[in-house]
Amino acid sequence: MKNLWNDINLRVFTSNLLGQSDELVLHGGGNTSVKIYVDGEEILFVKGSGWDLVSIKAEGFAPVKMKTLLEMAKLESLSDTDMVSGQKEAMIDKSAPNPSVEAILHALIPFKVVDHTHADAVVTISNSVNGEEHIQNLYPDFLIVPYVMPGFILAKTIYEMTIDFDWSKCKGIILHNHGIFTFDDDAKRSYDKMIKAVSVAEEFLHQNAKVDFRALHVTSKVDVEELKSLVETIKGHEIALHVNQSSLALNYAEQEDLSSFATRGVLTPEHIIRTKRVPLIVENDDLESSLSQFVAEYKSYFDEFKKDEIMLNPAPNYAIIKGFGVVAFGKNEKEASIINDIVEHTMLAILRADKLGGYQGISLKDCFEMEYWELEQAKLKKR
Ligand SMILES: [Zn+2]
Secondary structure (H helix, E strand, O other), rough: OOOOOHHHHHHHHHHHHHHHOOOOOOOOEEEEEEEEEEEEEEEEEEEEOOOOOHHHOOOHHHEHHHHHHHHOOOOOOOHHHHHHHHHHHHHHHHOOEEEEOOOOHHHHOOEEEEEEEEOOOHHHOOOEEOHHHHHHOOOOEEEHHHEOOOOOHHHHHHHHHHOOOOOOHHOOEEOOEEEEEEEEEOOOHHHHHHHHHHHHHHHHHHHHHOOOOOOOOOOOOOOOHHHHHHHHHOOOOOOEEEEEHHHHHHHHHOOOOHHHHHOOOOOOOOOOHHHHHOOOEEEOOOOOHOOOOOOOHHHHHHHHHHHOOOOOOOOOOEEEOOOOEEEEEOHHHHHHHHHHHHHHHHHHHHHHHHOOOOOOOHHHHHHHHOOHHHHHHHHHEEE
């Protein structure tokens, strides 16, 4: 009797489940994998770039030889571009998409099924001033990793941290300022562990970081059409706006001293590609001067950290407008709505982290490295 049990279909199913919760992953965030023997060789099927967990299918997983991935982890150094091309060569199906940049990390975890999300609750706590202490207390059985750049450097860090490591006692991994991993030899158990671990963080926030909203009305007379045309001039192309005047957006935009309140960085590093590090802040009627200040500050941030990169367009990708709410600028409506979704999750996280003593994201230098990462730029071009 032929056994028709299919590991990849089960992997697809729990990936889609994870993708359905926007408190776990948003728009292409997170990644999953399963290790399967094909013709006697162990292969890592890992989320391919360009796929979303919510809608990924079997063909969205890149099949990469485990042997190659584990050899890569031992290298002293490796550029992310060389990592991707080496992994592409080690794929048993060349027509599959490029593997996720976290493929080596997935390979290093000695369990069949690996799940990675950017769970809001976990990164909210991690991005608070006492985040390290809280995470340590909430996740005593987890491997806790300080922030490093995703890609080879992160894989290398985990490789070194786990050389003499008892994985059987490890319930998961927390990547500070980034996200969480769970794993198991069983897809359902790995998913269950993710839900359970994130629920711990949610319960902690429920107890310690309750946010109350005031009933607010729009008071600003800002001319959004004027804002649109000013931003279009800097971007050099037409844009679509997404206006958000939800209770969350209005309360967020009503905070004191917005230029320091709302400019404390992103929730998880890859968001920076969509949103930039900070929004345009509008606290008065002078849109032109607010925008020129944004552009000047963006240029000085670029000049401070650039090596040989070419500067991205210095226009903002969203605005926080006092008395009005949030406006996202996308090249089309879809992109504007994606940016709005990310900003919604970020706003709530910042308000909650402030209840824990203050929000504190990754450093400007780390932001720059992410924003100007060769692989992220390539991904954006592909979209
Ligand atoms: Zn991630």
